[in-house]
Amino acid sequence: MEVSRYVTIGRYVPGDSVLHRLDPRTKLLTFGLLVSTLLVVKGYVPYLLLLGFAVVLLLLSRIPVRYVLAGLRPALWVLAILWVFQIIFSGSSYPDHPTLFRLGSWRATWGGVHAGALNVLRISVLYLLTSLLTLTAGLVELADAGEMLLSPLARLGVPLNEVALVFTIALRFVPTLAEELERLVKAQISRGARLDEGGFLGRARRLIPLVVPLFLSIFDRAEDLILAMEARCYRGGRGRSKAVAFAFQPLDALAAVVVLAVVAAAWLTGLMLPF
Amino acid sequence: MSRALIEVKGLFHTYHPNTPFAREALRGVDLKLESGQVLGLVGPSPSGKSTLLQYLNGLYVPQPDQGKVWVLGQDTAAPDTSLWEIRRRVALLFQQPEQQLFEPTVLRDVALGLRNFGVALEDELEKRVREALERAGLDPERVLRRYSRTLSGGERRRVALACILALEPEVLLLDDPLSGLDPRGRWRLLGVLKSLAERGISMVIASTRLDYLIPLVDSLAVMADGRILAFGSLHEVLNREDVLRAAGLQLPEIWRVQQELRSRGLPLGEPAADPAEAARRIARALGVA
Numbered sequence: 001m002e003v004s005r006y007v008t009i010g011r012y013v014p015g016d017s018v019l020h021r022l023d024p025r026t027k028l029l030t031f032g033l034l035v036s037t038l039l040v041v042k043g044y045v046p047y048l049l050l051l052g053f054a055v056v057l058l059l060l061s062r063i064p065v066r067y068v069l070a071g072l073r074p075a076l077w078v079l080a081i082l083w084v085f086q087i088i089f090s091g092s093s094y095p096d097h098p099t100l101f102r103l104g105s106w107r108a109t110w111g112g113v114h115a116g117a118l119n120v121l122r123i124s125v126l127y128l129l130t131s132l133l134t135l136t137a138g139l140v141e142l143a144d145a146g147e148m149l150l151s152p153l154a155r156l157g158v159p160l161n162e163v164a165l166v167f168t169i170a171l172r173f174v175p176t177l178a179e180e181l182e183r184l185v186k187a188q189i190s191r192g193a194r195l196d197e198g199g200f201l202g203r204a205r206r207l208i209p210l211v212v213p214l215f216l217s218i219f220d221r222a223e224d225l226i227l228a229m230e231a232r233c234y235r236g237g238r239g240r241s242k243a244v245a246f247a248f249q250p251l252d253a254l255a256a257v258v259v260l261a262v263v264a265a266a267w268l269t270g271l272m273l274p275f
Numbered sequence: 276m277s278r279a280l281i282e283v284k285g286l287f288h289t290y291h292p293n294t295p296f297a298r299e300a301l302r303g304v305d306l307k308l309e310s311g312q313v314l315g316l317v318g319p320s321p322s323g324k325s326t327l328l329q330y331l332n333g334l335y336v337p338q339p340d341q342g343k344v345w346v347l348g349q350d351t352a353a354p355d356t357s358l359w360e361i362r363r364r365v366a367l368l369f370q371q372p373e374q375q376l377f378e379p380t381v382l383r384d385v386a387l388g389l390r391n392f393g394v395a396l397e398d399e400l401e402k403r404v405r406e407a408l409e410r411a412g413l414d415p416e417r418v419l420r421r422y423s424r425t426l427s428g429g430e431r432r433r434v435a436l437a438c439i440l441a442l443e444p445e446v447l448l449l450d451d452p453l454s455g456l457d458p459r460g461r462w463r464l465l466g467v468l469k470s471l472a473e474r475g476i477s478m479v480i481a482s483t484r485l486d487y488l489i490p491l492v493d494s495l496a497v498m499a500d501g502r503i504l505a506f507g508s509l510h511e512v513l514n515r516e517d518v519l520r521a522a523g524l525q526l527p528e529i530w531r532v533q534q535e536l537r538s539r540g541l542p543l544g545e546p547a548a549d550p551a552e553a554a555r556r557i558a559r560a561l562g563v564a
């Protein structure tokens with residue numbers, strides 16, 4: 001019944017940890033660096049290294065570990081299926097590997113088992129890193145940081161401020177719409193709707209009375225927002241200063257050095273240890 | 276064993292459990308509603324009033340370790356209890372229900388619940404809708420075919436009330452029914468609720484304001500921080516100023532005037548909720564009537 005419970009994953013958790021105090025630009029840059037390393041480098045050692053680093057960051061963030069892992073639980077099935085698929089269908093990529101078992105014309109090999117395991121590991125680390133970013137940095141902070149980092153593009157005529165604004169508003173509306181949907185679902189059930197019964201078609205048909213009012217309320221809210229922005233004379237970002245100015249601290253330099261060291265270690269181990 | 280119409284024992288509720296956003300909304304609530312009774316649920320926002328009402332409507336069901344809720348003698352957590360049946364017989368008017376009219380026209384909206392619950396045949400739907408609109412203080416001729424969105428806020432709220440009155444529920448749960456209405460809308464709705472109470476329909480009415488509740492209720496429960504601070508007859512509870520202050524509530528002016536007069540030595544009995552009745556008593560005490 002609580003729709004909003006399912007969208008808490010990756011929601012900002014205010015705090016005062018080392019991670020929270022980092023400049024959001026540092027967070028974005030180091031996050032980008034770690035993720036691109038994860039996507040380019042391949043091998044158990046570098047992945048375990050990155051996983052270990054992500055776990056250390058998670059502990060540093062002082063966000064309850066159980067909460068972060070709970071978000072991964074729904075994805076476990078997907079990861080398991082991904083692994084199985086990779087084992088079964090990747091035989092042709094490893095022609096010289098011995099066959100483990102056959103499934104029709106498909107051939108499972110150790111190569112597939114390893115490739116699948118690596119992918120599961122890679123996605124888990126990716127999930128952890130992404131969660132850590134969104135759990136320790138507010139959306140507005142991230143949008144502002146992104147805007148600042150991309151500011152050279154503004155000279156080329158890219159409407160960065162508007163893009164950042166649209167991005168922030170869109171994300172900000174997600175929990176609001178989840179709440180709205182929850183209200184509508186409850187109101188329907190309270191008036192005798194049986195949303196959970198009937199076949200697929202029946203259930204889909206019953207969504208219509210939810211979707212229409214949801215859209216109406218989105219338009220209402222958008223209109224309110226436009227009025228509020230007009231009332232405060234919003235004219236885009238030109239010539240405006242920021243309410244919160246970011247400034248790099250020694251902590252950010254330290255973070256950059258540590259992340260660079262981890263990334264370098266991951267590259268080197270990936271190149272030198274071929275498994 | 277015969278139970279009260281509604282009974283709640285040791286009810287707990289936490290939103291977003293096991294996350295950093297966990298918020299306790301109910302912390303051990305006990306409550307009872309007898310047949311024919313109108314119970315006011317008063318407390319600041321948020322104090323758990325809406326959450327409690329949703330338990331009484333079967334929208335939330337307590338886990339075994341969260342307490343017990345009996346509605347119409349049935350344990351809502353029992354596997355053989357039909358929550359669907361409970362929702363028709365103990366109907367809930369949500370907070371700001373005018374935002375939850377689903378259908379384009381008034382007729383179709385009021386008929387929605389009738390259709391869902393199958394309480395009326397297709398050919399008597401319109402008759403039932405007309406009756407419900409009338410009982411909600413609306414002129415069926417004028418509003419029946421109108422688009423809900425073209426009505427005023429107060430009218431739309433009475434349409435929402437008609438939606439649940441059409442189901443002929445035995446108990447009405449009203450979540451802050453008078454908030455946000457203009458004075459005329461408030462008086463019209465107050466009149467409708469009074470006439471429903473006179474017809475013997477049991478009600479639980481939640482509100483943040485005592486002065487909205489006093490003309491309607493005969494018993495009162497004061498809520499704050501997910502707990503019931505006081506529960507009893509209207510006069511019992513209103514005499515406990517310590518509790519009202521703890522919940523951040525103010526006595527209604529009509530009450531304060533009568534208390535002041537009494538403390539200045541005027542021989543008045545318990546304060547009256549109705550202004551005319553209060554005036555009569557004061558005049559009698561002054562010897563002018």
